[in-house]
Amino acid sequence: MHKLHCKLQSLIKEKGWDDLTTVQKETFTPIIEGKNVLVVAPTGYGKTEAALLPIFNIMLRNETKPVAVLYITPLKALINDITLRIEWWTSKLGFSVSRKHGEVPQKEKSLRLKKVPHILVTTPEGLEIDLDWASKFRENYRNIKWIIIDEVHELVNSKRGAQLSVLLERLKDFTNYDFQRIGLSATIGNEQKVANLIFGSSNRESKIVKVEGARDFEVKILKVKQKEGEDLWGSTAKLVNQLVERPTLLFTNSRFSTERLYEELERSKLKNIFIHHSSISKEEKIRVENNLREGKADVVICTRTLELGIHVGDIKKVIMYRPPPTVSSFLQRLGRSGHTINRVSKGEIVCLYDYDILEAISLYELAKAGIVEPPKSMPYMDVVAREIIGITLQYGEINVEKLYNLITKSSYYKGLKFDKFLSLVKYMIQNGLLKKENYKVKIGKTFFKIWRFDKDNKITWMKDFSEFFSFISTDETFNLRYENKTIGEIDAVYVYKHLRNNDIIRISGKLWRIVNIDINKMQVNVAPATSGNGEIPIWKGENISKSSLITKQIEKVLHNIDDYLYGDDSLIDEESKNALNKLVEFYRIHQLPLPNTRTIYIENENDEIVYATLINEKIANTLSHALLYLATKKYSLNVSARSSIYGFSIKGVDKDLLQDLINLDEKQLKSLLIKSVKRSPLFFATLKEIQYSFGKINKVSSEDKIILEEALKQTVNKYFSIKGTMKYVKMIKEGKIRIININGLSPLGKAVLSHSPIKPWISDLSIRIYQALKGGAYTVEELSDMLGISKKTLELRLKKMRKPSSKYRTCNFIDVDTHETRWVLMEDLKEIAESDDYYNSFNPINLDESYVMVMRAYQSEGATESVFRVKDLVKNPEEFLKRIPYDEILELKLKDPNDSLVASISPKYYFVKKSIARFLVLNAISYIQNLKFG
């Protein structure tokens, strides 16, 4: 080992450290030797110092010009934390450090120009700003010798990771120096891939330093026992109460559970309980963190916010309320306790349902075996587009080959073809985001249209200039409006997935009925409702997806279930054993194989067909969307579907639609899967998120191929699996996956039903009109307002929808009170006509009159006239029907041989179906009589 500089040795003594940690020792030499190093170890193993000590060692022996070290970390809170930690060293070594993020006061930020720091701590976005925009400070970057990337596992899977990788290549080109790259990561699968992603085009030798430590932990899995007269929350709180050893971190998977558990625990004898999640104010979060560090907290109930980064002091125990969604998250949460290296992490998983126990055991086994989710990278094209802009901002003008060379140095974009890159640049020029001048590109006008410096009078699509530097999209929300007042906000994806007209929701204790959803104005109009079980739309539409490792592991756990039930290890408690015993018993009694990935159970419950099996969540999601697509296309719009790692389901059709999927050939299947993804709100949301990066301001049309293709790729990558689903269906076809019909509901089927259903979201105009009209009668003006579509377009479409060939047929009547034409769905006309709302429009005043009904047949030459008494029409509808010889009437109107006025004022109805003709005739009479006598 290289010798530690004497100054560092004495500082280590001053710190009170006996020795360096294993990570610090193992990292020292490779860094001194100039290698790129990826350090993999749990939080709290001293990774920051592991990277910095050897760098200080070199800095002390050589003259170093600032900025020598760039320290990148994904969180502002971490920047603050780490800057203080580094300052302890630098102040004593004669170096300086400064930090830069959005909340650092302007005064502090501007200091770095006067006194350039040796070490700069910032975010990927901070580096983006400096390279693109900070023309003066940027010059100091030319001296950079080391880059440390902290929390690499957090970055690599996202657009931020792709962005950073391009930034590093830009920096390398700018400095003209192959600086040393050091990555610090929590436990992650496939370290080599992670290393490749961050080392990029560097020619240095590289080394991965991995410290196992994560495997020394104690885990106990417990199931909540629900006591009589107590709800699950109360029982959970009681159990948690028994488990707490101060200080305890109690992790949950939702902000809602955090609040709910707090409420329950507050009633217990526990004192000093705190809450920590993203909706808690910044000040409060800092207060909680301080209490935790100072040992003043008994329990902190938190979401993932406390999984990442910051130092929280000595934690005695970690309790996870319901299993976390990934092994990586499980390890991170667990690693929050027993920090000081030699102490073992202690954790407990509190389960609510039998499948929670299976997930918990699986997480434990995977973690013990050292199997963790691998990184997942993809070449996001919106990142490329923005980096092109960034580079152009940096240089003012630049030629396309140079741009291409810079970007494809990044490991994320190695495979990007020049053709594709060129068509992207052309498209950006076409949208005015770039302009071409003498074989070079410059910034175009559209850039300043989208990312604005002036903060006032912004149109909704305009963005603040600062947003240009970040790829974290703020969630879109719908305003909830009643009588021109905004009464709340709902996450857009939640609206797309779950809310439809006439649904009842509950906000701040009141019930509201959805009147309509205006996606152009991003408004949900509501009216007070008096009854119904309102759902509470508080959570974000995004769901946390479960690792596919868990699915496969559950299969293994079930295979060896007896070891868990009868073995003597103390992993799971008695209550859990009972629950698992019951689960297993169901299958044994019915002589069915235990749940596995090769058997699908088809089950039935309340008009819902459940396909229960152990399945990759993305495949389940793809299948459920495909079923929704088929169902809405062939049968009904009133359907919903669910998906999870326990299977999928469809409600509202009594056909086995999976069979329809299986019967398709490969090409048909693929095209159907793509169509169903494209119709999902997730695709829609992705489209909206990325379109501005390409300079597209208006609605994306079929000509914007680049955006459409990219949105599809990103949506699939995140939520679906086309290839996986193709393979899955093929396996069913080949009999490699068995299908078994069972009566009733299996435990697995119950698990499927415990996930909330999604409803189809339709962008097709006719279907949207259908959804808007459903249950009501509206004028073209009202509909135009509701849907944000021009009156002319709307009227044309409404007329077209009257025809028998239309799937969702409409018709119109005259509102006798206002003399306006109102449109309704043909299927709703009866109900509307019989309702009190339009009483005057369908109830003639004088029953003693007689009229002649004039009809022309649809699609034939026929025409008929028929005399009738109003009284007969009202009293004897059956008889009246017999007077209509056509199933479909092309034109329907009234006349009176004794009064020519009638023919001239009679409304005319087109494309009338026989079954509803009576109501329209009633409407015509009501209108005529209203004019005559009214």
Add this chain to the structure above:
DNA sequence: GACCTGCTGCGGGCTG
């Protein structure tokens, strides 16, 4: 009952 993350630089001119 469904998570989390980030976000203008520079320098001129004014006030007390």
